[in-house]
Amino acid sequence: MQYQVGQQIPPDVLEDWRSKPLNGLTEHLTANHKAFREHDLDHIDRLLSLLQLELGLVPAPAMQAHSDFRTFRREFTWHMEEEESFLFPKILRTEACLHDPELYPETFKGSVGIFSDAQIHLPEETFRDLLATLTQKVRALPFDPVRSGTMKEILVLLEAFGARLKAHTYLESEILFPWTAEMEAVLRKRAAKEML
Numbered sequence: 024m025q026y027q028v029g030q031q032i033p034p035d036v037l038e039d040w041r042s043k044p045l046n047g048l049t050e051h052l053t054a055n056h057k058a059f060r061e062h063d064l065d066h067i068d069r070l071l072s073l074l075q076l077e078l079g080l081v082p083a084p085a086m087q088a089h090s091d092f093r094t095f096r097r098e099f100t101w102h103m104e105e106e107e108s109f110l111f112p113k114i115l116r117t118e119a120c121l122h123d124p125e126l127y128p129e130t131f132k133g134s135v136g137i138f139s140d141a142q143i144h145l146p147e148e149t150f151r152d153l154l155a156t157l158t159q160k161v162r163a164l165p166f167d168p169v170r171s172g173t174m175k176e177i178l179v180l181l182e183a184f185g186a187r188l189k190a191h192t193y194l195e196s197e198i199l200f201p202w203t204a205e206m207e208a209v210l211r212k213r214a215a216k217e218m219l
Contacts, residue, residue, distance in 0.1 A: 033190040040198050045118045048199055049111045055191045056103040063184040064096050070177045071161075077173055078165065088160040095153045102150070114203045121206055124213070147192035154185050 040048045071089040078085045120126045158181045164174065 033186070036190050036193050040194070041202065045202070046115055048194065049115060052191065052194060052199070053107055053111065055187070056107060059103065059184070059187075059191075060100065063180065063187070064100070067092060067177065067180050067184065068096065070173055070180065074164070074173050074177065084160070084164050088157060088164065091153075091157050091160060095150070095157060098153075099150050114199065117203060117206050117210065120210055147188070147196065151185065151188060151192070154181065154188065157181065158185070 035051065068089075071085070071092055075085040075089055116126070158178065161174065161177055161181065
């Protein structure tokens, strides 16, 4: 997933993360997760609930959009928790092993390097696709000028959330995971030399 020429690139994507300690990047990604959970997802959920009430006698499309969002929210929340509780700590241990030969590298207990590019990129791409589908469903809801304010607000929020999710995905897929794969390769070479 790359940014196109002329496209506005968020500052956190442009930052030189490789010149800093790795935990700075994982902390930034974890802070993004917190903002997604506590701001974006909650706010969108509340507005979709409000829209259902506003549509009154024709709630079915709004209910479907809200149901789709809650499915997206559940799966995305589970994914973020998996990264925070397992993947990020494992990546930081890998980095620690590079600096301390006494630490046993866990590269053989589920390595980032064993995943294909498709596997690395798939979860976030799936979430972006689900978000795009949800946005289309909201756009297709019955338009009523009296209630258009809520719909416009939802669409603005979904677009902003989508942009932040794209930046977040870039940091993971194009910086964090390749960086981790490189560290794991160094540890495997070191282990091979020690066995000679």
